Amino acid sequence: MIDQEFPPTIENVGKKKTLSWKAFNDFPLFVEQSSQFPKQGKLGNCYWIAPLVAVYAAKPQQIKSLFQSHDSDFTTVRFCIDGDWQEITVDHHFPYNEEKQKVAYSKLVDGALWAMILEKAWAKLYGSYQQICAGFNRTTFKVLTGAPTNKFRTRDPNFKEIIYEIGALHFPVGANSKKQQIDNVFATNHAYSILKIDEDQIIVRNPWGIKNRDQHTLTFEEFKLRFASIECCYHFDGYQYQSEKVTSDVLEPVYFEIEIKAPGNYFFTVNQKNKRWFRNKPHLKYVISPCQIQIIYGDTILNQQQHQSNKEVWINWNFKRPCKIYIICQIEWQNIVVNEFIFNTYGPDFNQKRVQEIIKSNEDINDLGYIQFLQRDSEKEQEEEEKSNQIQQVEIQQQENEQVISPPPQQKERKSCGQCTIY
Known part of the structure; x- marks a missing residue:
């Protein structure tokens, strides 16, 4: 068939x-x-x-x-x-x-x-x-789980605390190798999987799956030497997911009422269309538009956030008790033909519905909760990475049929990832 x-x-x-x-x-x-x-x-x-x-x-x-x-x-x-x-x-x-x-x-x-x-x-x-x-990588994590993803760079001063905290929570994690390596053991500018984070031991896997050489056990310092960043997918077992498609005008406020039924981490995300849809339509000049999300509890804004140009703009709040909140979404649309986004909530137990206005009240915010995960990755950083790889992409297509692994006994991994360059 x-x-x-x-x-x-x-x-x-x-x-x-x-x-x-x-x-x-x-x-x-x-x-x-x-x-x-x-x-x-x-x-x-x-x-x-x-x-x-x-x-x-x-x-x-x-x-x-x-x-x-x-x-x-x-x-x-x-x-x-x-x-x-x-x-x-x-x-x-x-x-x-x-x-x-x-x-x-x-x-x-x-x-x-x-x-x-x-x-x-x-x-x-x-x-x-x-x-x-x-x-x-974050696109794949979203496609497979629906959960938001965060990027952390190994040069960050508190990276050691970050990666071991992620390891303790057992989230799915990917790693991006640096553009230059000291030898041919690791591919340059390539995505790896992190299989385990334990004490001073990080196990990474090359998706090429080269027999007996696809997994590497590194110390923390060795990992920093080889990799530029990691991407953590905040997937929680048993979490609910609800989404709604919205069409809006430039900076038009869109309101959602969220009834939080159980304590825990909640993520609220505005999703714009993937640029991949427009690869063969350059005349449309599609770009990711700046977006802002706010959480309102009673008459209090729980987060202060500037407009971000990111395919997925999300905010997180760890609620300690049930409550009712409002989410305000605004997008500064910069596309002629696209003004549609999808809003979703991801958390333990909730009801989500779109409303026309916010019903404000004087609510006590004591012991309501706190932000636990903060979105760090930005579209600007991703655009910079994309531009830096354009020349390499041209070389990739020219070498498409030449990407082979050297034969034994001096067998080595390919130095460059080739056409799967991350951008």
Whole structure:
């Protein structure tokens, strides 16, 4: 059976016109007690595979929950797309290298299909496998969990306290290697998964999955020497997720009433469209617009925040007791054709509804709670990283067919990640 919306054609592969397609209909979705992690194939998507491994290592049940139905011909998965959970159905035909007799992109995991299916669903969403080359780790974390992500740079003076606190909370974490390395052991400008953070020991994994050399155990100082930043996904088991699509005018206030039913951490996010939707539409000149979110309790503003240009602008509050709050969202739209965003709440137990106005009252804010997680990553920083990689991206396409690992006995890892450059 073939998915007519995304059939096995050369156009849906992209530039790799030498590849064919092969059906994998008689393979299991998961294998119990699997000892393998997904491996990146000849596709520039380390930003996808590394976070996928990080989530699977820390929260395997979250990955399994993405699968809604599965039979020998089709599988349906759910992704959080730009803040909205959506279902995507794919068949079991995958790009195949006839010459090497192996799957071209993400590989079977102990003979199971799940990683290949997730990658194909992501490719179908954007039109081809080629369209999912290069991206942000935080995008993948959001797609797989719905939870917000934060970036921390290893040069930050309090980074040691940050990374060990994250390790104690067992969140999924990815790491971005530096643009220069002292040897060929680690790839430059490449996404890695963090599998474990324990005392003075950090275990990282290269998504290339090179046999016997894909995992590295580092001390804290060795990690700082090799990596520029980490990205932490604030995924909590059992949390609820509710979203609503909103169309607004420039700086038009949009109000939401949130009834907090149980104590705990709550995240409120404005999600704008992914730039990937506009890769083939440069004439639209799509940009991320500045956004502001405020939490109102009674007649008190709980947070003071300037407008941020970020695809996901979120705020967090750790509530100590049940209460009712209001959220005000404003976007300074800078696009002619796009003025739509998705607002979502993520937390233990709540009701969310859009309202026309705020009902103010004199409420006692004592022991209400506090901000626990503070958003640090900015679109400006990401734009700077993106611009710095443009020249390298041109070189990547020229070297597309030359990315190979040196043969034994002097086998070394590829020094550069190639076309999966993070930006």
